[in-house]
Amino acid sequence: xxxxxxxxxxxxxxxxxxxxxxxxxxxxxxxxxxxxxxxxxxxxxxxxxxxxxxxxxxxxxxxxxxxxxxxxxxxxxxxxxxxxxxxxxxxxxxxxxxxxxxxxxxxxxxxxxxxxxxxxxxxxxxxxxxxxxxxxxxxxxxxxxxxxxxxxxxxxxxxxxxxxxxxxxxxxxxxxxxxxxxxxxxxxxxxxxxxxxxxxxxxxxxxxxxxxxxxxxxxxxxxxxxxxxxxxxxxxxxxxxxxxxxxxxxxxxxxxxxxxxxxxxxxxxxxxxxxxxxxxxxxxxxxxxxxxxxxxxxxxxxxxxxxxxxxxxxxxxxxxxxxxxxxxxxxxxxxxxxxxxxxxxxxxxxxxxxxxxxxxxxxxxxxxxxxxxxxxxxxxxxxxxxx
Amino acid sequence: xxxxxxxxxxxxxxxxxxxxxxxxxxxxxxxxxxxxxxxxxxxxxxxxxxxxxxxxxxxxxxxxxxxxxxxxxxxxxxxxxxxxxxxxxxxxxxxxxxxxxxxxxxxxxxxxxxxxxxxxxxxxxxxxxxxxxxxxxxxxxxxxxxxxxxxxxxxxxxxxxxxxxxxxxxxxxxxxxxxxxxxxxxxxxxxxxxxxxxxxxxxxxxxxxxxxxxxxxxxxxxxxxxxxxxxxxxxxxxxxxxxxxxxxxxxxxxxxxxxxxxxxxxxxxxxx
Numbered sequence: 061x062x063x064x065x066x067x068x069x070x071x072x073x074x075x076x077x078x079x080x081x082x083x084x085x086x087x088x089x090x091x092x093x094x095x096x097x098x099x100x101x102x103x104x105x106x107x108x109x110x111x112x113x114x115x116x117x118x119x120x121x122x123x124x125x126x127x128x129x130x131x132x133x134x135x136x137x138x139x140x141x142x143x144x145x146x147x148x149x150x151x152x153x154x155x156x157x158x159x160x161x162x163x164x165x166x167x168x169x170x171x172x173x174x175x176x177x178x179x180x181x182x183x184x185x186x187x188x189x190x191x192x193x194x195x196x197x198x199x200x201x202x203x204x205x206x207x208x209x210x211x212x213x214x215x216x217x218x219x220x221x222x223x224x225x226x227x228x229x230x231x232x233x234x235x236x237x238x239x240x241x242x243x244x245x246x247x248x249x250x251x252x253x254x255x256x257x258x259x260x261x262x263x264x265x266x267x268x269x270x271x272x273x274x275x276x277x278x279x280x281x282x283x284x285x286x287x288x289x290x291x292x293x294x295x296x297x298x299x300x301x302x303x304x305x306x307x308x309x310x311x312x313x314x315x316x317x318x319x320x321x322x323x324x325x326x327x328x329x330x331x332x333x334x335x336x337x338x339x340x341x342x343x344x345x346x347x348x349x350x351x352x353x354x355x356x357x358x359x360x361x362x363x364x365x366x367x368x369x370x371x372x373x374x375x376x377x378x379x380x381x382x383x384x385x386x387x388x389x390x391x392x393x394x395x396x397x398x399x400x401x402x403x404x405x406x407x408x409x410x411x412x413x414x415x416x417x418x419x420x421x422x423x424x425x426x427x428x429x430x431x432x433x434x435x436x437x438x439x440x441x442x443x444x445x446x447x
Numbered sequence: 448x449x450x451x452x453x454x455x456x457x458x459x460x461x462x463x464x465x466x467x468x469x470x471x472x473x474x475x476x477x478x479x480x481x482x483x484x485x486x487x488x489x490x491x492x493x494x495x496x497x498x499x500x501x502x503x504x505x506x507x508x509x510x511x512x513x514x515x516x517x518x519x520x521x522x523x524x525x526x527x528x529x530x531x532x533x534x535x536x537x538x539x540x541x542x543x544x545x546x547x548x549x550x551x552x553x554x555x556x557x558x559x560x561x562x563x564x565x566x567x568x569x570x571x572x573x574x575x576x577x578x579x580x581x582x583x584x585x586x587x588x589x590x591x592x593x594x595x596x597x598x599x600x601x602x603x604x605x606x607x608x609x610x611x612x613x614x615x616x617x618x619x620x621x622x623x624x625x626x627x628x629x630x631x632x633x634x635x636x637x638x639x640x641x642x643x644x645x646x647x648x649x650x651x652x653x654x655x656x657x658x659x660x661x662x663x664x665x666x667x668x669x670x671x672x673x674x675x676x677x678x679x680x681x682x683x684x685x686x687x688x689x690x691x692x693x694x695x696x697x698x699x700x701x702x703x704x705x706x707x708x709x710x711x712x713x714x715x716x717x718x719x
Contacts, residue, residue: 158451158453159451159453159454161453161454161493161495161496161538163495163496163536166534166536167456167477167536168456168477168495168536168537168538169456170453170454170455170456170538171453172450172451172453173451174450199687200687203686203700204685204686204700205685205686205687207685207687208450208451208452209451315694318716318719319716344687344689345688345689345690346682346683346687346688346689347682347688347690348498348499348682348683348688350496350497350498350499351496352496356496359495359496361453361499366682366688366689366690368689372680373680373689373690374679374680374690375680376678376679376680377521377522377525378521381679381680381718381719382718383718384718386718387717387718387719391692391719394694395692398695399692399694399695402694402695402696403695403697
């Protein structure tokens, strides 16, 4: 594998040096390349100066409330399910200054920051996260008032998806219809193979820019054998999902169980810490912070990630609308699985399992949904109709 | 690519103390003006360095583009707004939200029912109906307040009586009060409600809205002929901050004015 491939190739096979070239080509094209790397005992997302920073040989062990790295003998780079961060960290930043205001001589002037946002290339976007980006597109970049911060970062982004061949015990993308094969929206997509045939990646383009980049990579023409092996790897992953969301109409289930006793049960466990909302790749809530300097003549408006688990989230004069943890957990779950359909036409859950992994008390969204379903379908007591 | 839209500077041209803790601010654009507001829509009003709050417009003066916002001091931002003096400048973003659907009220009696500061978002409705009397049937204005001192727009209420049925009630009578005492639903018995052709518009505390809407339904008014203006925390006004959710509704986009038929089941769930 050495010479760049003919530009006409729709798909190809690259090796580790092809992946290294991919990072170099993207950087040469002016992208800030973001991808997975090992730091602080986790696989995090950070800027990659070269493909050498990828988590080669690292896998993860996931369970409710647990995340552990473990070494892999096969040297695979992407055989690890979702880490604590998602791409919203870059597209919908946790802290962003919206404007500055200045008061002088009885005037008030507002200024915005017009520096163009970085152009990101995301390397290693899981199919679940690819869907999550599409969902945030719908929430933040469409409708009457598109969010310019998100739009600016998103419109220039180049997405390299990686199909899932190694789901975690907390993964349930199959039941959410989001993986393990990549849906639309990528510029390039990789399927990693690390077996007796060697360490290689089947790569396809999904956009004209993706095809241009692909043509610059050293590799070889794909054949049916590699396509077959890659598809088998992905389809085997579908059979190894650790969890499943109940296959029922969740939108209806959520609307019909607002007074279920299960909310009290989950509230007795939930710490309302908001971890689930921070790690969720689709949660988008923000709050604002207004600051002034010591002269009192310069003020700034900042936008920060917020969580519906915070008491202030629903604060109205007089107090919060949702004072109980029962109502706050219910808001999160019914929004994610139910009212998201009303607001944005789809589920807000992509089955990545992050909320299960990073919950300090191991609350499992699939288990809570199943319990609500059981309650909704409980046998009627003494012939009385269910409420 | 669209840019972040900061607020536009608006100058306070007059302040009218309405009650002990509510002030009407008359605002004129310091430079560029926001698009036209419709009754029931709101602006995000920025008090320099303190923050922004959503406030429904309480009067729209089309001649000179003046907007009036009636603010009750209940927190840091609203408190700062209530302390403004003529000449001060605020930031405004908007118009946001649905507004009252007055087209559906054409040809019908219009019944405005307000509790407390809830009269503010309804005042532009009264103005519009009084301006175009032939477009609507009879106008009724029922107002409830904690005490007589908490009544908004007292001079205007007197003026409205010349062309509308205006009824006022207070929760607690203070010395000198000779009018009605009790909740606003009690006033319904005084209004000659033609249930088959009335459009009711409600704003006030949520408990008042629910009881009043139920009382109207009990008198034969269909739920879809009742519009209510609801309130939730709002940070952006543009459907992105997630704070103003009421079940499926994002009240900054789908509200604040919503149809009672659709919102009734949501208002029935505690802490939704």
